[in-house]
Structures are given as structure tokens and as C-alpha cells.
Amino acid sequence: MDKRRAQLLEDFDLLENWEEKYDYLIELGFDLAEMPQVLKTEENLVKGCQSSVWFDIRCENGKINFDADSDSLIVKGIVAIVDYLYNGQSAEDVLKADLSIFEELGLWQHLSSQRGNGLMAMLAHLKKAATDCLSQ
Amino acid sequence: MARDILSARQDFPILDIQVNERPLVYLDNAATTQKPQVVIDTLRDYYTRYNANIHRGNYAIAYEATEAYEKARAKVASYINAEHKHEIIFTRGTTESINLVAYSFGERFVGEGDEIIVTQLEHHSNYVPWKLLCERKKAKFQVVPFDENGDLDLEVYKSLLNEKTRVVAVNHVSNSLGTINPVKEIIQLAHDAGAVVLVDAAQAVQHIEHDVQALDADFYAFSGHKMYGPMGVGVLYGKEKWLDAMPPFLSGGEMISNVTPEKISFNVLPYKFEAGTPNVPGPIGLAAAIDYLQEFDEQELRAYEDTLLNYGIGKLKEIPGLTLYGNPKQRSSILPFNIEGIQHFDLGVLFDARGVAVRTGQHCTQPIMDALKVPGFVRASLALYSNRDDIDALVESIQRAIKMLKGAKKHG
Ligand SMILES: Cc1ncc(COP(=O)(O)O)c(C=O)c1O
Numbered sequence: 001m002d003k004r005r006a007q008l009l010e011d012f013d014l015l016e017n018w019e020e021k022y023d024y025l026i027e028l029g030f031d032l033a034e035m036p037q038v039l040k041t042e043e044n045l046v047k048g049c050q051s052s053v054w055f056d057i058r059c060e061n062g063k064i065n066f067d068a069d070s071d072s073l074i075v076k077g078i079v080a081i082v083d084y085l086y087n088g089q090s091a092e093d094v095l096k097a098d099l100s101i102f103e104e105l106g107l108w109q110h111l112s113s114q115r116g117n118g119l120m121a122m123l124a125h126l127k128k129a130a131t132d133c134l135s136q
Numbered sequence: 137m138a139r140d141i142l143s144a145r146q147d148f149p150i151l152d153i154q155v156n157e158r159p160l161v162y163l164d165n166a167a168t169t170q171k172p173q174v175v176i177d178t179l180r181d182y183y184t185r186y187n188a189n190i191h192r193g194n195y196a197i198a199y200e201a202t203e204a205y206e207k208a209r210a211k212v213a214s215y216i217n218a219e220h221k222h223e224i225i226f227t228r229g230t231t232e233s234i235n236l237v238a239y240s241f242g243e244r245f246v247g248e249g250d251e252i253i254v255t256q257l258e259h260h261s262n263y264v265p266w267k268l269l270c271e272r273k274k275a276k277f278q279v280v281p282f283d284e285n286g287d288l289d290l291e292v293y294k295s296l297l298n299e300k301t302r303v304v305a306v307n308h309v310s311n312s313l314g315t316i317n318p319v320k321e322i323i324q325l326a327h328d329a330g331a332v333v334l335v336d337a338a339q340a341v342q343h344i345e346h347d348v349q350a351l352d353a354d355f356y357a358f359s360g361h362k363m364y365g366p367m368g369v370g371v372l373y374g375k376e377k378w379l380d381a382m383p384p385f386l387s388g389g390e391m392i393s394n395v396t397p398e399k400i401s402f403n404v405l406p407y408k409f410e411a412g413t414p415n416v417p418g419p420i421g422l423a424a425a426i427d428y429l430q431e432f433d434e435q436e437l438r439a440y441e442d443t444l445l446n447y448g449i450g451k452l453k454e455i456p457g458l459t460l461y462g463n464p465k466q467r468s469s470i471l472p473f474n475i476e477g478i479q480h481f482d483l484g485v486l487f488d489a490r491g492v493a494v495r496t497g498q499h500c501t502q503p504i505m506d507a508l509k510v511p512g513f514v515r516a517s518l519a520l521y522s523n524r525d526d527i528d529a530l531v532e533s534i535q536r537a538i539k540m541l542k543g544a545k546k547h548g
Contacts, residue, residue, distance in 0.1 A: 073478075
């Protein structure tokens with residue numbers, strides 16, 4: 001996980017301005033594995049006031065697996081980062097997850113001022129799933 | 137001699153800053169306008185030279201502060217052509233002004249079975265307080281819809297008015313669609329039915345006519361921060377006969393004339409409604425903003441803003457896949473749109489990367505979004521310092537964003 005973090009930070013560092021960073025995020029979003037339509041249920045919807053995120057989280061052999069998508073391409077890029085860092089990790093590791101990576105990427109100010117981009121909700125869902133997974 | 141409108145830009149220091157290494161293109165004026173140097177200087181002068189509590193100190197700077205505060209009241213009264221200066225109540229903003237009326241007028245004059253009419257074009261600030269009043273008093277909450285152009289359906293309005301209608305609450309200009317509502321006619325009809333009207337002028341007072349007597353408005357609410365004045369000051373105008381008959385909203389210091397354990401008597405207007413230490417520099421700064429606005433010729437200003445709005449509408453309509461919302465008979469300063477296949481939030485974020493500031497989302501008008509069946513949209517809104525370069529920068533960022541967002545789709 002730390003290696004992936006470092007990789008992301010390094011990639012981001014090469015980008016010169018905000019436009020390039022968002023471009024990169026959008027590309028990350030497009031590389032995200034497609035979420036099966038059947039999983040985009042009301043139940044899996046984390047509704048923000050600006051954009052929506054779908055999240056289907058599963059606990060499999062002590063590991064957290066998930067599919068996710070967003071109607072916002074930029075938020076989808078964020079989801080892709082969460083996916084890159086935490087998808088398929090052990091429930092213990094997911095419980096330790098935090099959002100500091102977004103601060104380090106310089107994205108925090110941009111995203112946190114937008115209430116309801118779902119980032120916080122996303123993390124809360126992941127942690128809840130990890131807790132449930134461990135208590136099974 | 138009135139000033140040249142194109143020279144206004146130089147009076148706003150914030151318009152010179154850089155955002156993300158690009159000059160700021162500020163197109164979120166319906167949320168709040170920027171402040172001219174004279175307003176900034178006025179606030180600074182207040183705090184550096186004569187900060188004191190008002191209406192109570194008997195020393196030089198307290199006199200000066202009190203005088204400036206009361207002069208500001210007179211300035212506002214004359215700007216909106218109120219008959220009396222004590223019909224001007226200073227509040228925190230439009231929201232507080234409306235809540236004051238909903239609580240205080242509602243307390244005294246609205247009862248079970250009465251009816252209140254709002255419109256589907258209202259900001260939540262002129263919708264929720266009335267809805268909650270109706271719940272408290274078991275009154276009926278009625279909503280006038282708008283048509284496909286974004287104009288209010290006056291036939292429905294007429295059919296809703298009856299002898300039980302107590303209050304009609306309507307905005308003069310919609311903050312989402314920019315519709316200029318025919319408030320004069322709406323007020324006339326309400327008065328014929330025996331109802332009073334509150335006009336939410338938050339998006340009107342700085343752009344179009346603002347004469348409360350010509351409109352015959354019973355209440356008229358607006359915010360200083362949307363008309364080049366400071367944050368945290370707003371105005372409630374009310375006809376004397378209503379304000380006199382209404383109980384106080386907040387209570388405490390300043391609003392009383394006599395306090396004994398047996399009996400409290402209230403101060404005269406406007407102080408009855410200004411409990412506690414007010415925001416003293418707020419109204420003083422607002423008065424400076426009004427002075428500033430009046431350096432320009434009002435007709436010229438309106439013509440300038442209308443021409444610019446039409447330029448913007450024309451430019452936006454040329455963009456393939458762009459939907460411009462509403463086509464009202466009269467529109468003021470607001471450009472609401474979406475681009476097919478692109479989320480409005482993404483547009484806002486990408487515009488920001490180019491220094492262009494707009495608002496995205498629901499604009500505190502969920503009933504409008506529900507009626508249009510959209511989750512939200514982008515809103516660009518103009519002010520007196522806006523110009524064609526701003527519109528061109530917006531159009532360029534839209535084109536860039538389309539390229540980035542749709543281009544990525546092709547990759548994927
Ligand atoms: C039409 C309208 N009414 C009311 C408000 C609320 O104003 P304030 O937040 O200054 O109280 C706004 C501001 O967004 C508005 O546009």
C-alpha cells in the first residue's frame with residue numbers, strides 16, 4: 001500500500017497545473033473497472049448534493065473487495081484512487097485507512113469544501129464494512 | 137455626471153488576483169458580489185477611527201458611530217423609497233429578514249385554516265420559513281408553479297388567492313433561473329384578496345427597480361453582501377402599520393423601553409426589532425455601497441447588464457450540447473445551464489482550474505430542480521463589473537472541459 005501511495009504522489013508531482021491534475025484524475029476514473037449495472041442499486045448509492053457514488057462492498061476471506069462508480073468523472077477519479085489503495089486489502093488495513101493521501105496530493109482543499117462529494121461517506125462505508133467483516 | 141460603467145472594474149481590488157495562476161474570472165455574483173475599495177475603506181475607517189457601541193455611549197466616538205449607523209438607515213430608506221426611515225430594520229441578511237416576518241407577523245396574523253402562498257421559484261430562504269409557519273399554525277401551504285419558460289403561472293396564482301390567504305411570499309428575481317417576476321401585479325392581486333406580500337429582493341435590488349412604494353410591497357427583504365456591501369448585514373423593509381402591529385422577534389437589550397418584573401414595554405420602531413448590539417459597521421458599509429452604486433446611471437447600468445446577459449445567452453447557445461434553462465419573458469443577470477453527458481460538478485471543478493468561478497448544484501432551490509427534473513446545473517451570474525471577457529473566458533472553459541471530459545471517454 002505504501003508503495004502505491006508513493007507512486008501516486010510521484011505521478012501527481014509531475015503534473016504542472018490543476019488542469020493536468022484533473023485530466024489525470026479523469027483518466028484514472030476511466031481505467032477503473034466498470035461496475036456492473038445490477039450493483040447500482042438505491043441501497044448502494046451514496047448521494048451527495050453535487051454528485052452520486054455507488055459502492056458495493058463485500059467481505060471475502062477477511063479481505064475487503066468493492067465495485068464503485070460515480071456520475072461525476074472527477075469523483076470517479078477519486079474513487080479510482082481509493083480503489084487503487086484499498087480494494088482487495090485486508091479488513092485490518094482498511095480499518096486503518098485515512099484520507100491523508102488526498103491532502104498530500106493537494107486535492108483535499110478542493111474536495112472537502114464541496115459538501116457531499118461523498119468522499120467522507122465513502123470512507124465511512126468502507127470502515128463499517130471492514131468492522132463487520134472482522135466481527136464475522 | 138454618471139460614471140462610465142466600464143471603469144467600474146478598477147474599483148474592485150479582488151478582480152486583480154490570480155487563481156491557479158490565472159486571473160480570477162468571477163461569475164458567482166448571485167452568491168455574493170465583490171466589494172469596491174470604498175466599501176473596504178469604509179469598514180477600515182470605522183474600526184480604526186470610531187468603533188463604539190451605538191445608542192448608549194455619551195462620548196464623541198459613540199456619537200459618531202450612532203450617527204453613521206442612523207444615516208445608513210436613511211440612505212437605505214431613500215434607496216428603496218420607503219416612506220419612513222423607521223420602516224427599515226437591519227438584519228443579518230435576507231434569510232433573517234424573512235424569518236423575522238414569518239415568526240412575528242405569523243405569530244400575530246396567521247392561524248389555523250389560513251393560507252400562505254409561495255412560488256416554486258423561491259430560494260429555500262423564502263420557502264422553508266413559510267412551510268414551517270404553516271406547520272406551527274396548521275395553515276395551508278400553497279405553491280404557485282412555473283411554466284416551461286420559467287415564468288410563474290399567474291392563472292394558478294389567481295385561483296389560489298382567496299379570503300383565507302394571509303401572506304404571499306415571492307421573489308422579484310429568481311436566483312436560479314433569473315426570471316423577473318411581475319411582482320407589481322402579484323401584489324395588486326394579493327391586496328385585492330386582502331393578503332400581504334413579502335418580496336424577496338435579494339437578486340433584484342442591485343439590478344432592477346427597487347421602489348417599495350411603487351410596488352406597494354408590504355415587506356421587502358434583501359442582503360447587503362449581494363449588492364456590493366459587506367457580509368452580515370441585510371434589510372427588512374416593512375410598512376409601518378404592519379411593523380407596529382407585530383410582536384418583537386428577538387428580545388433583549390435595545391428593543392425595550394421599560395423593564396420591571398411586572399411589565400416590559402417595547403421600544404419604538406425600528407428598535408423594537410433590533411435586539412442587542414447590532415452589526416454597526418455592516419449598515420455603514422452598505423450605505424457606502426449604495427453611494428457607490430449611485431455613481432452610475434441606473435438606466436445605463438441596467439441596459440449594460442441586459443446587453444451583457446444577452447451576449448452571454450447568445451454565446452452559450454452556440455455551444456453544441458448545451459442546455460440553457462428557462463426562457464422567461466424578462467430575465468436578469470443569471471445564466472443557468474448544463475452540458476449533455478457531463479456532470480455539473482465536474483464542469484465547476486474544471487472551470488476553477490482555469491480561474492473561472494461559478495456555482496454548481498441546486499442553488500438552494502430544490503423545488504426548481506425537481507420541476508426541471510435535473511439534479512442540478514451550472515449557474516454563471518453577472519454584476520456591474522462583469523464584461524465580455526468574462527463571458528468569453530467562461531465559453532473557453534466550457535469548450536476545454538468538454539474536450540477533457542468527452543475526450544477521456546473516447547480513450548476509455
Ligand atoms: C433569491 C434569494 N433569496 C434569499 C437568499 C438568501 O440570502 P442570504 O443568504 O444573504 O440570507 C438568496 C441568496 O442566495 C437569494 O438568492
